[in-house]
Amino acid sequence: MHSHTMWSGDSTTTPDELALAVAGSGLDVVCITDHNSIEGARRLADELPCRVVVGEELRTSAGELIGLFLNERVPAGVTPVEAARRIREQGGVVYVPHPFDPMRRNLSERALRELAEQGLLDAVEVLNAKTSLSSLNARAADFAAEFDLAAGAGSDAHVPDALGSAYVEVPDFATPGEFVAALRAGRVCGHHWDEPRPWSPRIVPSTSTGTSTGTAAGGSSVGGSSRT
Secondary structure, eight states, rough: OOOOOOOSOOOOOOHHEEEEEEEEHSSHHHHHOOOOOOHHHHHHHTSSSEEEEEEEEEEEEEEEEESSSSSSOOOOOSOOHHHHHHHHTTTOOEEESTTTTTTTTTOOOHHHHHHTTTTTTOOEEEEEEEEOOOOHHHHHHHHHHHHHHHHEEEESSSSSTTTTTTEEEEEESSSHHHHHHHHTOOEEEOOOOOOOOOOOOEEEEOOTTTTTTEEEOOOOTTTEEEEE
């Protein structure tokens, strides 16, 4: 439900690397949630060996928020309420990544509660694989339960090896509404994973032209359910 590619700016995961990681992880659905961009997700939707949910992890004026099932990019810098409304207006799902984690650009608790009280949240990330303290994920789960929100999980993968370290096993779905219902019937799985990328000489394609322009250093569904 939460992954990054070279379109994120802080990740150098190429399409080929992502395809291999998807195959290796056994994921059926990947939500690509690059920072302030949906371009990579849209390009990869027909290229990966899985279904792709087009998402965006955008920085609001009070921290980060994820929109899933997007058709248009939501601009960075807007308020959390404005971001949530823009996500909803295009039929998307409003998802809170790594809440309560002070080491991340998490949404402020005041903004988080304001969104919940206004009914502008759909799901909360109760397991983020890069959040090292289990107590913070537990606090997120308590918040989701308090406001009767669906529980999500994400590897927050910025390197290929991290993909699938946290995911949700869910019944199949076809629409954003069915996706949220599937999360409510799903099972959160995973573990902490935040290892550095092994060093290796690599060529990273340009995100603007699709051609190789520079070097960078860094190294199935079962029983009708899906992993996302």
